[in-house]
Amino acid sequence: MRSKLRLALLAGALTCAPTIAEAHLVDTRLGDFYAGALHPLTDLEQILPWIALAALAAFQGAERARWIVLVFPLALLAGGLAALVFPALPFTSVLGLVLVAGTGLAVALAAPIPLSALVAVAVVTGLLHGYLNGAAMAPSTDRVLFLSGMTASGYAVFTLATGAAIAFLRGVGGWRPIALRAGGSWVAAVGIMVLGLHLAMKVPG
Amino acid sequence: MSGSPFRQSLALAAVLAAIPLAPAFAHTGAGVQLGLLSGFEHPLSGPDHIVAMVAVGLWGAQLGNPAIWVLPITFPLVMALGGLLGVLGVDLPFVEVMIAISGVALGMAVALNWRPPLWVAAVIVGIFAVFHGYAHGRELPDAADAVAFAVGFVVATGLLHLTGILLGVLVRWEWGVMAVRACGVLIGCVGLYFLAGAVGLA
Known part of the structure; x- marks a missing residue:
């Protein structure tokens, strides 16, 4: 009798144990879509150059920025597909940090750059980050x-x-481009220091 | 174990009920959170850092265009070079003394409304930026997440500059000019206090 009571109490405890109530189980059907969408957003080394690239594109004007809106997500996809073929490329970390420092510096300088150079930066960034995210996929x-x-995440965020950066720059006040440039100098500072740390510690990749 | 089986079962049931059955995540993001937080707190944990950073913004605002944006944009970039020295473990002497002197010098510049050529102001701020960056950079290798730590302290530094710039906007009013110069005096005094501590006088 007592063992039954003990069993009932244990069962009751497990039933009442606090769990997270999830009405929408993303893991059941489209879970990997959300995993792919969120994966780059959880990495500051990817988000920083995305935002810096968006600001850089905005400084070049809406007409040029439209090209990047098209090119960047396609490059991301191509990079993701490349990860299926070449699973372990070297120097990806160093290149990623160079992109953080480089795009940040370009925003800080707010220098007008040719469309081809802007597209090239977007393609390299997209390919690299697509590759890094694609390489993180598990066999399952x-x-x-x-x-x-x-x-989709890359397209939406970028x-x-x-759009936000272009609208921001079109607003009244000479301080607006200065604010974006200051933000660029922050991103560049982060990239330079972490790149230095990476090279000093001789981290592989 | 003492007590009746019922009580033992009750205690076990209570313990089990208290265990949250949370899903296991491989990437918790804890390193990023800790890195961001510790990086953000680093410049805010030392009044000598705080006053010097605010002084950069104040001086920039006092000098007007283009110094108001040249100094705060230049500072993080030069600070990064100082951070590199710290990361590489280069032995930079008199770091604490120079950080304290930065408060004194920048505070005096604001208090005296000193208006040197832009390049002179940029060089002075740049030299101090190296020492401030070095102090932050020394902490970088030990951070839970190096990128997050760097983002944290760069953002905190930038916000301190912004605070100085916003205070410096007061120079548009006659009474504001004196208020800004008074802030300079205050900053200089704080710097002096830390300088005395750095050389062992306080």
């Missing part, structure tokens, strides 16, 4: 969903950030 990951999510 649905690759189509993951890469779709990553591409388009919104570029």
Whole structure:
């Protein structure tokens, strides 16, 4: 009798144990889409150059920035697909940090750059980050969903950030480009220091 | 173990009920949070850092265009070079003394409304930026997440500059000019206090 009571109490305890109530179970159907969408957003080394690239594109004007809105997500997708073929490329970390420092510096300088150079930066950034995200896929990951999510996320974030930066620059007040340039100098400072740390510690990759 | 089986079961049930059955995440982001927080707190944890950073913004605002934006944009970039020296473990002497002197010098510049050519102001601020960056950079290798730590302290530094710039906007009013110069005096005094501490006088 007592063992039954003990069993009932244990069962009751487990039933009442606090768990997170989730009405929408993202893991059941489109989970890997969300995983792909969120993966780049959880990495500051990716988000920083995305925002800096958006600001750089905004400084070049809406007409040029539209090209990047098209090119960047496609480069992300291509990079993700490349990760399926070349699973372990060297120097990706160093290149990523160079991009953080470089795009930040370009924003800080607010220098007008040719469209071809802007597109080249967007392509390299997209390919690299697509590759890094694609390489993070586990064998059980649905690759189509993951890469779709990553591409959609890249398109949405970059388009919104570029649009916001262009609208911000069009506002009244000479302080607006200065604020963006100051933000660029912050990103560049982060990139320079962490790149230095990376090279000093001789971290592989 | 003492007590009746019922009480033992009750205690066990209570313990089990208290255990939250949270899902296991491989990437908790804890390193990023800790890195951001510790990096953000680093410049705010030393009044000598705080007053010097605010002074950069104040002086920039006092000097007007283009210094108001040249100094705060130049500072993080030069600070990064100082941070590099710290990361590389280069032995830079008199760091604490120079950080304290930066408060004294920049405070005096604001208090005296000193208006040197832009390049002179940029060089002075740049030299001090190296020492402030060095102090932050020394902490970088030990951070939970180096990028997050760097983002944290760069943002905190930038916000301190912005605070100085916003205070410096007061120079548009006659009474504001004196208020800004009084801030300079205050900053100089704080710097002096820390300088006395750095050379062992306080």
